[in-house]
Amino acid sequence: MVDHALDRPLTVSTPVSDRMGRWVRLRQAMAAYALCTPAVVLMLALLVGPILAVMALSVTDYQLGAKSLAFIGLENYAEMFGDRVFWISLTNTMIYVAIVVPGSVLLGLGVALLIEAGDSGKTFYRAVFFLPVMATLIAMAIVWEFMLHPQFGLVNLLLKLVGIAPQNWLTDGDLALYVLATIGIWQAVGFNMVLFLAGIVSIPRFLYDAAEMDGVPSAWERFRLVTWPMLGPVTLFVVVITSIRSFQVFDTVHVLTKGGPNKATEVLLYSMYAEGFEFFRSGYAAAITVIFLVFVLLLTVVKTQLLDKKVHYQ
Numbered sequence: 403m404v405d406h407a408l409d410r411p412l413t414v415s416t417p418v419s420d421r422m423g424r425w426v427r428l429r430q431a432m433a434a435y436a437l438c439t440p441a442v443v444l445m446l447a448l449l450v451g452p453i454l455a456v457m458a459l460s461v462t463d464y465q466l467g468a469k470s471l472a473f474i475g476l477e478n479y480a481e482m483f484g485d486r487v488f489w490i491s492l493t494n495t496m497i498y499v500a501i502v503v504p505g506s507v508l509l510g511l512g513v514a515l516l517i518e519a520g521d522s523g524k525t526f527y528r529a530v531f532f533l534p535v536m537a538t539l540i541a542m543a544i545v546w547e548f549m550l551h552p553q554f555g556l557v558n559l560l561l562k563l564v565g566i567a568p569q570n571w572l573t574d575g576d577l578a579l580y581v582l583a584t585i586g587i588w589q590a591v592g593f594n595m596v597l598f599l600a601g602i603v604s605i606p607r608f609l610y611d612a613a614e615m616d617g618v619p620s621a622w623e624r625f626r627l628v629t630w631p632m633l634g635p636v637t638l639f640v641v642v643i644t645s646i647r648s649f650q651v652f653d654t655v656h657v658l659t660k661g662g663p664n665k666a667t668e669v670l671l672y673s674m675y676a677e678g679f680e681f682f683r684s685g686y687a688a689a690i691t692v693i694f695l696v697f698v699l700l701l702t703v704v705k706t707q708l709l710d711k712k713v714h715y716q
Contacts, residue, residue: 453695460688467682478689488690491661491668492697494579498669499648499701501583502590506644507637509587510594515625517595518602528599532592539589543657546585547572550658572658575666582654582667590647594640601636605629642702649698670694 460478464471482488517527534542549556550571558568571581609628618624652671655661661668661676670690678687 456688456691456695459685460692462685464685465682466678466684471685474685478686479693481686482689482693487665487668488673490665491670491673494665494667495649495651495669497579498583498586498651499645501580502586502648502651503641503644505583505587506590506594507640509591510640511598511633511637513591513595514598514602515629518599528596531595534589535592535596539653540657542589543585543654546654547658550581573663575663578659578663578667582651582658585654586648586651590644594644597636597640598633601633602629605632638706642705645701645705646698649694649701670697 461473461475462471463474463477513527513531517524517531520527550558552558552568552570552573555571557571561568569577572578605628609632610624613624613628618627650671651669652675655667655669655672656675659667661672671694674687674690674694677683677690
């Protein structure tokens, strides 16, 4: 009998080869860390660093321009939770988000479906609906201010033509927040439309052919059985992004209402601005910022967890 084990190559591990292998692995690890270092430094400097600085500032009595500060623990948070203005701004922010998110998501989806279903003019309509996204929101807010003027605004002039009495859109506490939410929907629809168009284009055409062969002739049934399930990942992304952007509303409030009338349009970001740069209470403003970040994080996690269970990934 022939021992075939003798035909196999004999590998001998020596101390020299072990040291060489460890040296090669060390060099590879050092190269990987060197390549990752710029990104890590930027992340710490631009993301983690400012958050930690705000959290540290929120437990002090620092005022903008002061030469000293003192540690006061959770006094800023205790004052904030007992402040009526904070709860008003939080409630207004929640109402704004509850209006803008479903309104802009549904309208963005509807516009995307209409544009994709058309045979001509797709590029023109995409540009028209995307224009509010490209325009500077502060400049557009000034245009809206003229349009909503109670005396010579275009909106009231159109209402007069149909026999409806003019309204004080931005000075009426019962209307102002909903007017700002309408402007927020107008500004977000174009962005959501582009995302939904990308999702619709990526749906395989053979799915619609299969649905038609299975006896699904109506457009509504094709949307319900094919389009909507396949848009699950895009819808999840749109809802989360729109929620975060809605929480960050500031420009229109600052330009149009300054939080009024009587705090009717006061939102969290405007409260931060007012406390930090009008009343110079930087420590208190930092505490509001921390609560704002917590709310955005919780909202994102909850919506992701709830919607992710209903998403059909391709």
